[in-house]
Amino acid sequence: GAGVSQTPSNKVTEKGKYVELRCDPISGHTALYWYRQSLGQGPEFLIYFQGTGAADDSGLPNDRFFAVRPEGSVSTLKIQRTERGDSAVYLCASSLGYNQPQHFGDGTRLSIL
Amino acid sequence: QKEVEQNSGPLSVPEGAIASLNCTYSDRVSQSFFWYRQYSGKSPELIMSIYSNGDKEDGRFTAQLNKASQYVSLLIRDSQPSDSATYLCAVTAGNMLTFGGGTRLMVKP
Numbered sequence: 137g138a139g140v141s142q143t144p145s146n147k148v149t150e151k152g153k154y155v156e157l158r159c160d161p162i163s164g165h166t167a168l169y170w171y172r173q174s175l176g177q178g179p180e181f182l183i184y185f186q187g188t189g190a191a192d193d194s195g196l197p198n199d200r201f202f203a204v205r206p207e208g209s210v211s212t213l214k215i216q217r218t219e220r221g222d223s224a225v226y227l228c229a230s231s232l233g234y235n236q237p238q239h240f241g242d243g244t245r246l247s248i249l
Numbered sequence: 250q251k252e253v254e255q256n257s258g259p260l261s262v263p264e265g266a267i268a269s270l271n272c273t274y275s276d277r278v279s280q281s282f283f284w285y286r287q288y289s290g291k292s293p294e295l296i297m298s299i300y301s302n303g304d305k306e307d308g309r310f311t312a313q314l315n316k317a318s319q320y321v322s323l324l325i326r327d328s329q330p331s332d333s334a335t336y337l338c339a340v341t342a343g344n345m346l347t348f349g350g351g352t353r354l355m356v357k358p
Contacts, residue, residue: 178339
């Protein structure tokens with residue numbers, strides 16, 4: 137079956153621009169997660185959705201970062217006024233629910249020039 | 250601060266040998282424990298999950314959990330060059346995963 141799908145696979149933009157990253161989870165998975173991974177490090181949690189609501193957004197680094205999941209399926213991570221430090225691979229994962237194994241998409245490699 | 254610690258490696262083993270990867274975690278309320286394999290430039294791939302103390306075997310992989318010692322390990326038997334990757338340990342108390350920095354494994358032919 138189809139796995140977690142993320143688009144775009146690569147995004148290059150200039151400092152100060154706005155970007156949107158999209159995640160389409162595995163069908164039937166109610167839980168959706170965003171992580172960020174810098175080179176040589178493990179992924180770091182950003183935000184978790186259960187259904188349409190953000191159940192835990194404690195990992196978002198600041199108010200430039202925002203995510204939505206309006207219909208409980210596809211999610212969009214939005215970054216305003218991008219900075220060079222935002223450059224990383226943004227990973228999306230989904231699971232059947234609380235405490236269940238998470239399956240990752242291929243990620244979006246974001247480069248801020 | 251919840252922490253998951255792994256030796257960054259590289260851990261180098263000859264083909265056919267057993268590779269032993271270790272992980273410690275700080276949060277005693279952690280309930281679920283996972284091992285992910287990540288090839289260079291690719292996303293993490295789930296290879297093992299373990300929820301209770303003891304061993305869990307799946308093919309060439311064995312995960313071991315000791316909650317009293319806050320320790321998780323992954324054994325890879327009959328290591329193959331295709332096992333060369335970074336192995337990430339991840340723990341959760343329910344929703345978000347906390348990852349270690351990963352151990353790079355190199356299996357030499």
